[in-house]
Amino acid sequence: MNKMTSSVNCFVLLLLITIIACEGIRLPYKPPAGIHEDAAYWRKIGLQTLKKRLSSSNVKNLEEHKAKNIIIFVGDGMGLTTITAGRIFKGQKYGATYGEESSLVFDDFPHTGLAKTYNVDKQVPDSAGTATAMFCGVKTLYGVIGMDSTCDFKDPAKGRVPSIMDWAQSVDKRTGIVTTTRITHATPASTYANSYDRDWECDSMIPEDVRKSHVDIARQLIEHSPGKNFNVVMGGGLKPMGIIHANEKRTWNFTGDTEKVCSRLDGRNLVDEWLQMEANGSRTFVQTREQLMNMDTTDIEHVIGLFRNNHLTYKIGAEDGEPELKDMVEQAIKVLHRTKSNGYVLMVEGGRIDQAHHQNYARAALHEVLEFDKAIETAMHLTSTDDTLIIVTADHSHAMTLNGYPKRGNDILGFANKTADGKPYETLTYANGPGYDVHRRNTSADGSVTSNSTWISVEDLGHQRQDPTYRHMATFKLKDETHGGEDVIVYASGPGSELIRGVFEQNYLAYVMSYVGCMGPAKDIDDSCYPKTNVKQRKQGKTSGQGVISPWKIITALLCFLSWRI
Numbered sequence: 001m002n003k004m005t006s007s008v009n010c011f012v013l014l015l016l017i018t019i020i021a022c023e024g025i026r027l028p029y030k031p032p033a034g035i036h037e038d039a040a041y042w043r044k045i046g047l048q049t050l051k052k053r054l055s056s057s058n059v060k061n062l063e064e065h066k067a068k069n070i071i072i073f074v075g076d077g078m079g080l081t082t083i084t085a086g087r088i089f090k091g092q093k094y095g096a097t098y099g100e101e102s103s104l105v106f107d108d109f110p111h112t113g114l115a116k117t118y119n120v121d122k123q124v125p126d127s128a129g130t131a132t133a134m135f136c137g138v139k140t141l142y143g144v145i146g147m148d149s150t151c152d153f154k155d156p157a158k159g160r161v162p163s164i165m166d167w168a169q170s171v172d173k174r175t176g177i178v179t180t181t182r183i184t185h186a187t188p189a190s191t192y193a194n195s196y197d198r199d200w201e202c203d204s205m206i207p208e209d210v211r212k213s214h215v216d217i218a219r220q221l222i223e224h225s226p227g228k229n230f231n232v233v234m235g236g237g238l239k240p241m242g243i244i245h246a247n248e249k250r251t252w253n254f255t256g257d258t259e260k261v262c263s264r265l266d267g268r269n270l271v272d273e274w275l276q277m278e279a280n281g282s283r284t285f286v287q288t289r290e291q292l293m294n295m296d297t298t299d300i301e302h303v304i305g306l307f308r309n310n311h312l313t314y315k316i317g318a319e320d321g322e323p324e325l326k327d328m329v330e331q332a333i334k335v336l337h338r339t340k341s342n343g344y345v346l347m348v349e350g351g352r353i354d355q356a357h358h359q360n361y362a363r364a365a366l367h368e369v370l371e372f373d374k375a376i377e378t379a380m381h382l383t384s385t386d387d388t389l390i391i392v393t394a395d396h397s398h399a400m401t402l403n404g405y406p407k408r409g410n411d412i413l414g415f416a417n418k419t420a421d422g423k424p425y426e427t428l429t430y431a432n433g434p435g436y437d438v439h440r441r442n443t444s445a446d447g448s449v450t451s452n453s454t455w456i457s458v459e460d461l462g463h464q465r466q467d468p469t470y471r472h473m474a475t476f477k478l479k480d481e482t483h484g485g486e487d488v489i490v491y492a493s494g495p496g497s498e499l500i501r502g503v504f505e506q507n508y509l510a511y512v513m514s515y516v517g518c519m520g521p522a523k524d525i526d527d528s529c530y531p532k533t534n535v536k537q538r539k540q541g542k543t544s545g546q547g548v549i550s551p552w553k554i555i556t557a558l559l560c561f562l563s564w565r566i
Contacts, residue, residue, distance in 0.1 A: 039148040040162050042138040043521060046511040050522055053499045054515075066388035066529065067495040067516045068343035069336075070164075071379055072509070074134070075372050076127060076187055077354030077365075079397025079484050083430060086361075086369030088412040092296075093370070097110075098409035104369075105377045107390040109491040110280050111498055115506040116487055117337035117396045121150045122484035127354070128198040130395035130506060131190035135347070136161045137510030137521070144188060145217070147192035151460060153196055156214045160194040164513050165226040165343060167520030174336045174344035176232025177330045180312045180368075181351030182261065183235040184217045191347050192227035201240045202262035218242075222270045225242075228277070232330040232335050234305040236312045237261070238287075244309065258355065261310040271304060275499040278302075279452040289323040297334035304498050305331075308451040314352055316367040316468040325350060325375040333382045343387070345517065357398040360471035362428045363413055380493075389494040391509065395494060397484030399431035405441070415458060426458055426473050432479030437472035 075082075083104065091102025119129035122142045133139045135484045138161045151159035165175045179188045184201040195217055200206045213475035218240040221227035238244065239261045265399045275283050282301035286292045291304050307322050315324070329348055336344035350372030356365035374390060383390070406416040406427050415424035429435075439455050455473075464470055474481060490509065492500035494514030514520035 006267040011351040069388040070297040089366040109493040135509040169346040179235035179349040182237030220255040236308040273427040360433040362472040392491040393490040408499035430474040432476040433474035435474035436477035
């Protein structure tokens with residue numbers, strides 16, 4: 001071998017050793033132009049972020065500090081403005097001196113971060129895409145559930161991705177979902193379904209030309225894993241499951257707008273089919289609060305609780321027989337908790353915060369925040385920070401603004417203005433929505449404006465503003481108010497909560513739960529999920545190149561270097 005060849009070989013060997021030694025050092029990942037942001041792309045981003053957080057000196061003893069149980073609370077549409085307004089509303093409702101100094105339960109969580117919420121194709125997201133990010137670790141298209149951006153209208157298998165519930169069940173954890181919306185709605189559905197369109201809750205909603213190839217979301221809950229294996233399913237949505245509530249035709253006290261609910265074409269009663277899956281009586285179906293609270297949680301293995309045909313009623317207009325969110329959370333945790341089990345994963349959604357905002361029902365939205373807060377408090381009383389990670393976040397924000405300059409302690413649902421002689425306006429207003437029609441003056445039949453003022457004075461609306469369905473002012477007319485696109489706050493308490501800090505992509509949350517819960521793709525990112533007695537053996541079984549340079553490589557490199565010098 002001549003000297004030139006020897007030098008080249010040594011240079012290549014040194015380069016390889018350098019690459020091996022620096023494997024753990026990552027530059028910011030920038031995809032090539034035109035790359036498709038598919039599942040592999042987002043998994044790489046999520047795992048890179050996790051490794052970065054783990055390398056921080058702030059993370060200590062994670063080997064001994066894993067979570068047996070994980071509860072993720074999602075306040076649908078609960079952006080920062082909603083949190084601030086909800087905190088003030090709580091204080092004023094329950095006797096605080098002013099209100100601003102009050103706290104929501106999760107305000108005291110030790111760790112917080114900010115999640116970026118955009119969809120792959122939208123600057124401002126929807127709940128399907130954001131829930132898929134949080135629960136599947138993959139950002140996706142607007143309106144898509146449990147599938148990445150390669151999904152295909154004609155191919156129901158393309159782009160499917162597993163969720164945290166798949167991961168949990170693979171390591172024998174118990175699983176459940178609780179929501180104030182329909183159980184087939186976008187956020188809960190993203191824990192168990194794979195659907196090209198979030199609206200395909202019933203077979204009737206799937207276009208006829210692809211109905212035979214796609215399975216509706218309600219059927220996926222009953223027929224497919226992980227849904228069919230859930231220990232707990234609680235919320236609204238009897239009708240998509242093929243059941244009509246006995247009280248459907250009654251007149252409800254709350255007359256506010258809500259979404260239409262689909263009906264089944266196939267005539268199937270999916271809950272009956274679910275009940276018949278096991279003959280030993282370990283499956284239970286409840287439809288009232290009384291049935292829910294009286295069931296024997298120590299004996300039940302699987303429970304479905306459905307309390308309305310559509311969504312549960314807003315808390316501000318709740319009907320007799322409907323459970324509160326905290327009731328469902330309490331019973332869910334009791335069913336999931338088993339001393340000798342491998343733990344559980346529970347998703348809880350305060351879903352009607354979002355829907356109240358869509359209708360500009362600010363008062364109803366703040367009542368839903370308090371309902372959500374009580375449910376979190378209930379979970380904290382029933383669990384321990386020693387073995388349970390609790391995450392509280394939102395999927396997205398809303399276009400609501402907290403305006404200046406009301407005095408300290410002023411009614412958060414009241415008026416604001418800097419000067420006493422100024423024209424009053426509402427402290428909470430919306431950028432868009434149906435509230436436009438309530439506040440803007442109508443025109444006469446010939447099109448002439450009936451007043452010199454464009455807007456009706458809020459003072460003239462009088463007692464109307466106290467109604468549960470009163471719409472706060474919106475300055476651009478839309479049938480439904482829109483989401484907001486800013487980052488949402490993530491609060492965390494319990495084992496692994498220190499991994500929630502800084503600013504990160506929303507899909508990172510799935511990898512935090514994966515790592516801390518020792519399940520799914522982040523389970524083997526290091527040896528912390530395995531007993532210490534097996535760590536040495538596992539390291540020996542791995543291929544070289546894990547950031548450790550063996551002595552023979554160093555000697556070889558040194559010899560090559562010396563031979564090149566000679």
